[in-house]
Amino acid sequence: xxxxxxxxxxxxxxxxxxxxxxxxxxxxxxxxxxxxxxxxxxxxxxxxxxxxxxxxxxxxxxxxxxxxxxxxxxxxxxxxxxxxxxxxxxxxxxxxxxxxxxxxxxxxxxxxxxxxxxxxxxxxxxxxxxxxxxxxxxxxxxxxxxxxxxxxxxxxxxxxxxxxxxxxxxxxxxxxxxxxxxxxxxxxxxxxxxx
Amino acid sequence: xxxxxxxxxxxxxxxxxxxxxxxxxxxxxxxxxxxxxxxxxxxxxxxxxxxxxxxxxxxxxxxxxxxxxxxxxxxxxxxxxxxxxxxxxxxxxxxxxxxxxxxxxxxxxxxxxxxxxxxxxxxxxxxxxxxxxxxxxxxxxxxxxxxxxxxxxxxxxxxxxxxxxxxxxxxxxxxxxxxxxxxxxxxxxxxxxxxxxxxxxxxxxxxxxxxxxxxxxxxxxxxxxxxxxxxxxxxxxxxxxxxxxxxxxxxxxxxxxxxxxxxxxxxxxxxxxxxxxxxxxxxxxxxxxxxxxxxxxxxxxxxxxxxxxxxxxxxxxxxxxxxxxxxxxxxxxxxxxxxxxxxxxxxxxxxxxxxxxxxxxxxxx
Numbered sequence: 001x002x003x004x005x006x007x008x009x010x011x012x013x014x015x016x017x018x019x020x021x022x023x024x025x026x027x028x029x030x031x032x033x034x035x036x037x038x039x040x041x042x043x044x045x046x047x048x049x050x051x052x053x054x055x056x057x058x059x060x061x062x063x064x065x066x067x068x069x070x071x072x073x074x075x076x077x078x079x080x081x082x083x084x085x086x087x088x089x090x091x092x093x094x095x096x097x098x099x100x101x102x103x104x105x106x107x108x109x110x111x112x113x114x115x116x117x118x119x120x121x122x123x124x125x126x127x128x129x130x131x132x133x134x135x136x137x138x139x140x141x142x143x144x145x146x147x148x149x150x151x152x153x154x155x156x157x158x159x160x161x162x163x164x165x166x167x168x169x170x171x172x173x174x175x176x177x178x179x180x181x182x183x184x185x186x187x188x189x190x191x192x193x194x195x
Numbered sequence: 196x197x198x199x200x201x202x203x204x205x206x207x208x209x210x211x212x213x214x215x216x217x218x219x220x221x222x223x224x225x226x227x228x229x230x231x232x233x234x235x236x237x238x239x240x241x242x243x244x245x246x247x248x249x250x251x252x253x254x255x256x257x258x259x260x261x262x263x264x265x266x267x268x269x270x271x272x273x274x275x276x277x278x279x280x281x282x283x284x285x286x287x288x289x290x291x292x293x294x295x296x297x298x299x300x301x302x303x304x305x306x307x308x309x310x311x312x313x314x315x316x317x318x319x320x321x322x323x324x325x326x327x328x329x330x331x332x333x334x335x336x337x338x339x340x341x342x343x344x345x346x347x348x349x350x351x352x353x354x355x356x357x358x359x360x361x362x363x364x365x366x367x368x369x370x371x372x373x374x375x376x377x378x379x380x381x382x383x384x385x386x387x388x389x390x391x392x393x394x395x396x397x398x399x400x401x402x403x404x405x406x407x408x409x410x411x412x413x414x415x416x417x418x419x420x421x422x423x424x425x426x427x428x429x430x431x432x433x434x435x436x437x438x439x440x441x442x443x444x445x446x447x448x449x450x451x452x453x454x455x456x457x458x459x460x461x462x463x464x465x466x467x468x469x470x471x472x473x474x475x476x477x478x479x480x481x482x483x484x485x486x487x488x489x490x491x492x493x494x495x496x497x498x499x500x501x502x503x504x505x506x507x508x509x510x511x512x513x514x515x516x517x518x519x520x521x522x523x524x525x526x527x528x529x530x531x532x533x534x535x536x537x538x539x540x541x542x543x544x545x546x547x548x549x550x551x552x553x554x555x556x557x558x559x560x
Contacts, residue, residue: 049533049534049535052531052532053533053553055531056531056558058557060531061529062531062533063524063530063532064533064534065532074524074525075525075527078524
């Protein structure tokens, strides 16, 4: 099974044998990859009960819960990596989630759709409507994305939180692209943080 | 009621120490097994039964003739697959289907009755561990239980962490709440208010505290269901009549159903066992056994855990499962948790539920 590009980037950069917490783990694709290919000890949190059931029935350790509330129960630095893929923009308080991520994990991976991608900007500026794009396919009234964020916003938040950006990866058209002008060019971004 | 059982009997070859400080001498455990134990004894799954359950997990009950209580879950090709696993289900001590309980004969030859020591869930598990020792099973592939069975599974994991590789806890809790204790007390008082109870000394008499036991069962049965489930099943429909009779017969279907549940129960269960087992459940608080902190109970465990709750279960609601999950997370244990949607309250774990089947199968495999 091929992983989504942002997950593949994360999977490729998690050190083998690590303890990993995947927050918003979905159907467990990344966890399964980390356990089978990298010998990681992966745990997950997922809000959707049906996805949790799928994870459990494939043998993964996943807790049905809400990242906004449940991260508080994990001890400090319980994991080598805390991963938040495509979930930051759905959090009630992304800034507090980021704090929790950097508390429970020695390092954190965060991926999100970049709201400053040129398509999004064009849709808003020229169309005058909330963008519905490949990266953000759901209408404004249905989307779970309540805190849209751009690459530059995220860099600012990391700085504000005293988190160091260890590495970053950017994607457009399912391909990795370079960092220059990523705030314009990237549909998705992945950051590796430490504090 | 004389302990009746066609099951295998394990005579515990030592005195069984109890949390009360007392000990049970010459105790026995009645159990059923399904499937074949592997040569290396690595495929054993222990299923723990609930308050009024017994060892007849996947084989007919000898008194009622009904199918095993979890036959839909355990058997060849079922989620707990007896083609792969050697499944053990034992009657807990304190019960009345062949394991030592208040109806059993004490060393003096008379039934224990209320001389039976008050036991705890951990004491029940001591009995189960003694059985595992007897079967020379050092480590279970999995321990599985719903309701009080889940309490035993958690107690085994907390107190004998090396004995199980997987721990599956369904519709259960790590402690009995005030509400849980309150309902149990109603049941116990109903039994003890029955003149036939005779301070528990009724075994030689023709009269049994069946009325009290039936009321206890009726009250408890309500807690196993949901308001919506009862409404759907019975509504306000009348039983065998077209109009209200202005009397106190079982006029409503729900009354008739509860009376049937109550009287059926007295055919297969001993009133004193009901007192002892409900008391054991009320005493249950794993955190209290481990210095007040639940996470401490599971520190250092290397078992995998899975907890399942049902959204309409108000007896052991989802919050109780989450409480256990949080403690397991804090202890660094491998834990899964899912809240399943089901209309039938606490009893949902015994009923048809495809998602539950998939979770059980995936976790136990």
